[in-house]
Amino acid sequence: MTRDKSPxxxxxxxxxxxxxxxxxxxxxxQSEPPRLVVAAFPLLDQVIKQxxxxxxxxxxxxxxxxxxxxxxxxxxAMTTALSSASASHLPDVIALETMYMGRFxxxxxxxxxxxxxxxxxxxxxxxxxxAFEQARNREGAVVAIPADIGPGSMFYxxxxxxxxxxGLKDLSESWEAYVQAGVQIKARTGAYLxxxxxxxxxxxxxxxxxxxxxxxxxxxxxxxxxxxxxxxAFELAQKVRRLGLDAIVDTWRxxxxxxxxxxxxxxxxxxxxxxxQMAKSVAPNTHGLWRAAQLPGGSFGGWGGSYYAIxxxxxxxxxxxxxSLIQHLTLSRELQLSAFKNQDAFPxxxxxxxxxxxxxxVDFLGGQRARQLWRDAARRIPARPLHRxxxxxxxxxxxxxxxxxxxxxxIPKALADAQALLVHRATR
Amino acid sequence: xxxxxTRPSFRLPRAWVPYLLLSPFLALFSIFGxxxxxxxxxxxxQSWEPTAGLEAMRFTGLExxxxxxxxxxxxxALGNTLWLAVFxxxxxxxxxxxxxxxxxxxxxxHGHSVAAAYFLPYITSTVAIAMMFTSxxxxxxxxxxxxxxxAFGMEAINWLWQPQTLKPAVAMVVFWRxxxxxxxxxxxxxxxxxRELYQAAKLDGAGSWSCFRYITLPALKPMxxxxxxxxxxxxxxxxxxxxxxxxxxxxxxQAAMTVAIYVYRxxxxxxxxxxxxxxxxxxxxxxxxxxxxxxxxxxxxxx
Numbered sequence: 001m002t003r004d005k006s007p008x009x010x011x012x013x014x015x016x017x018x019x020x021x022x023x024x025x026x027x028x029x030q031s032e033p034p035r036l037v038v039a040a041f042p043l044l045d046q047v048i049k050q051x052x053x054x055x056x057x058x059x060x061x062x063x064x065x066x067x068x069x070x071x072x073x074x075x076x077a078m079t080t081a082l083s084s085a086s087a088s089h090l091p092d093v094i095a096l097e098t099m100y101m102g103r104f105x106x107x108x109x110x111x112x113x114x115x116x117x118x119x120x121x122x123x124x125x126x127x128x129x130x131a132f133e134q135a136r137n138r139e140g141a142v143v144a145i146p147a148d149i150g151p152g153s154m155f156y157x158x159x160x161x162x163x164x165x166x167g168l169k170d171l172s173e174s175w176e177a178y179v180q181a182g183v184q185i186k187a188r189t190g191a192y193l194x195x196x197x198x199x200x201x202x203x204x205x206x207x208x209x210x211x212x213x214x215x216x217x218x219x220x221x222x223x224x225x226x227x228x229x230x231x232x233a234f235e236l237a238q239k240v241r242r243l244g245l246d247a248i249v250d251t252w253r254x255x256x257x258x259x260x261x262x263x264x265x266x267x268x269x270x271x272x273x274x275x276x277q278m279a280k281s282v283a284p285n286t287h288g289l290w291r292a293a294q295l296p297g298g299s300f301g302g303w304g305g306s307y308y309a310i311x312x313x314x315x316x317x318x319x320x321x322x323x324s325l326i327q328h329l330t331l332s333r334e335l336q337l338s339a340f341k342n343q344d345a346f347p348x349x350x351x352x353x354x355x356x357x358x359x360x361x362v363d364f365l366g367g368q369r370a371r372q373l374w375r376d377a378a379r380r381i382p383a384r385p386l387h388r389x390x391x392x393x394x395x396x397x398x399x400x401x402x403x404x405x406x407x408x409x410x411i412p413k414a415l416a417d418a419q420a421l422l423v424h425r426a427t428r
Numbered sequence: 429x430x431x432x433x434t435r436p437s438f439r440l441p442r443a444w445v446p447y448l449l450l451s452p453f454l455a456l457f458s459i460f461g462x463x464x465x466x467x468x469x470x471x472x473x474q475s476w477e478p479t480a481g482l483e484a485m486r487f488t489g490l491e492x493x494x495x496x497x498x499x500x501x502x503x504x505a506l507g508n509t510l511w512l513a514v515f516x517x518x519x520x521x522x523x524x525x526x527x528x529x530x531x532x533x534x535x536x537x538h539g540h541s542v543a544a545a546y547f548l549p550y551i552t553s554t555v556a557i558a559m560m561f562t563s564x565x566x567x568x569x570x571x572x573x574x575x576x577x578x579a580f581g582m583e584a585i586n587w588l589w590q591p592q593t594l595k596p597a598v599a600m601v602v603f604w605r606x607x608x609x610x611x612x613x614x615x616x617x618x619x620x621x622x623r624e625l626y627q628a629a630k631l632d633g634a635g636s637w638s639c640f641r642y643i644t645l646p647a648l649k650p651m652x653x654x655x656x657x658x659x660x661x662x663x664x665x666x667x668x669x670x671x672x673x674x675x676x677x678x679x680x681x682q683a684a685m686t687v688a689i690y691v692y693r694x695x696x697x698x699x700x701x702x703x704x705x706x707x708x709x710x711x712x713x714x715x716x717x718x719x720x721x722x723x724x725x726x727x728x729x730x731x
Contacts, residue, residue: 072676072696075696076696079478079479079696079699080478082478082479082480082481083476083478083479083480083481083482084481084482103479103699104479107477107478107479107480107699108477108479108480108481108484109478109479109480109481110479247568248567248586248589249567249589250588250675253562253566253675254562254563254566254569255566255567255568255569255570258566258568258569259568264568313481388699389698391697391698392697392698395677395693395697395698398677399681399682402591402680402681402682403681406590406591406680406681407681421500428475428495428700428703
């Protein structure tokens with residue numbers, strides 16, 4: 001039987017239906033699997049998406065939404081999300097880039113993964129030591145799990161070195177020898193030794209700071225930048241500038257890549273991933289001309305890498321799933337290898353580093369078996385605790401180096417001024 | 429006979445109508461304008477570890493303001509900002525005004541089509557502009573150095589890595605971007621001046637300079653006030669151009685670190701939201717003072 005409905009009746013029914021719709025929707029939703037949200041940045045988002053089908057299938061079809069933003073935007077958005085009072089604004093899993101780890105790991109926004117049910121401490125032996133140790137908070141608890149790393153490497157132009165009449169030993173024996181070799185290279189080939197003197201200061205600091213010690217701060221968190229190591233790093237940078245060995249260009253800028261393409265930069269100190277960046281986009285025309293070596297002076301350091309963490313205040317009902325996903329993303333040997341092969345994400349997982357792929361020649365590096373070199377470096381990079389003010393300290397030190405390089409300020413005075421400024425700021 | 433029943437209709441009191449019509453704007457303004465403003469003021473008096481959530485805020489009174497006023501980097505950023513505001517803002521008006529007069533005279537009512545060419549940089553993406561200038565200013569491969577070498581035999585200048593050249597380079601980009609905007613403002617104002625005034629002045633024997641001095645300039649005064657006020661506000665809030673040209677770090681010796689860049693870095697690089705908000709409010713106070721002074725300078729003086 002049908003009944004005619006007046007417009008008023010129809011309108012009331014529609015309004016009632018609209019009002020009840022959320023309730024009607026929520027009833028069957030209880031039986032639906034929960035949705036997870038993962039916030040990441042480019043390339044890592046591809047790794048996650050690749051891993052999702054298998055993981056989702058093993059977890060009853062859990063839907064995972066991957067939100068991807070550019071590096072800086074992602075970390076800014078995560079800062080904002082963690083500051084929010086509501087769990088509804090928080091992703092279940094967040095990816096963090098090494099450069100930002102200090103700010104996040106030493107804050108109070110990440111879930112302590114050392115406690116049950118996570119017990120992440122038990123995973124320590126499965127990762128390269130430095131990567132795992134850098135994911136600790138102020139109390140020493142693990143708050144993130146490493147996914148990939150960037151073992152530091154010295155890329156050098158074999159042809160330029162040959163034209164300069166030098167061998168690898170001349171370049172890599174020590175940082176002082178590296179600079180001295182730069183003088184020969186500049187004189188005989190016209191090529192610069194490296195992109196910017198600032199980068200030499202950075203790598204000397206990063207790779208020479210003793211294990212267990214933060215670069216800019218002592219064990220009590222007090223600024224500590226008057227050490228002989230800073231003096232040495234500044235002196236080397238100053239020497240490079242005085243001798244005109246640095247091209248004075250910023251990495252990733254057009255003139256930097258043009259220098260690389262034209263063979264005007266004899267070396268590039270960077271993470272292992274730089275080989276594929278050069279091969280694919282920055283300087284593909286230099287195929288076969290580059291080689292990789294360990295950093296000069298037997299030093300080891302890391303360039304970039306990724307971590308996964310769970311926000312402390314995210315929805316507790318989904319944390320178990322989030323942890324399961326993180327374990328899948330970081331502990332799956334196959335996935336780690338696939339990410340390395342497809343996205344150049346060098347695995348932090350030790351078991352993934354024993355694959356025969358590491359023994360294969362790298363075409364771009366003239367068939368060199370460079371992955372063995374990077375694996376060796378990855379295992380020897382010392383763990384250095386991070387500090388919440390690391391980025392500020394770096395800015396202060398860079399500012400004072402500018403004063404030395406541009407205005408000729410004395411190095412002891414520059415370091416003393418940087419120390420004073422940091423003391424002024426460190427307690428804020 | 430059946431009487432048709434009429435429902436009593438709901439009628440909104442007449443006095444409420446304006447408020448109802450305004451309410452969407454008021455709601456949006458409250459959420460996206462007023463609330464962030466008040467929250468920013470609140471944060472200027474707090475010490476906050478942002479990743480720990482809102483409950484981590486700690487009231488510190490005037491501590492952030494005291495810190496900022498004693499912070500050498502703040503004063504350096506303010507000095508940079510004022511330098512860039514003057515050396516990018518002033519030339520904009522000194523060039524736009526005579527150029528607008530020329531275009532108005534030469535092209536009359538069709539002047540806007542010509543002005544559109546100058547206006548183009550203003551509507552182009554800042555990122556695209558800054559990227560383009562990064563290439564143009566490249567030391568070894570840039571067009572600007574190539575032209576300088578070709579025309580004057582000059583050595584290559586490292587524009588972006590020397591404090592002495594970085595500031596003028598940023599000022600040049602800002603000038604190039606906004607000169608067209610001011611040109612359009614002045615052109616619009618010029619075209620409202622009745623032509624009869626010029627005809628009458630010419631009949632009285634006035635020359636071009638007298639016409640400009642006694643007719644054009646006074647007529648343009650309100651638009652000059654508007655344009656200069658916008659330049660002051662824009663100059664003091666300068667962010668995108670120096671940010672992109674210096675890779676977000678302010679350049680060597682922080683020569684192009686403006687107050688806006690410092691605020692951004694304090695908050696998102698150094699996690700010091702309290703100080704960042706304190707600076708924002710100090711900048712607001714400074715801008716309000718400068719705008720007031722500009723208004724005073726342009727005020728008609730009674731004889």
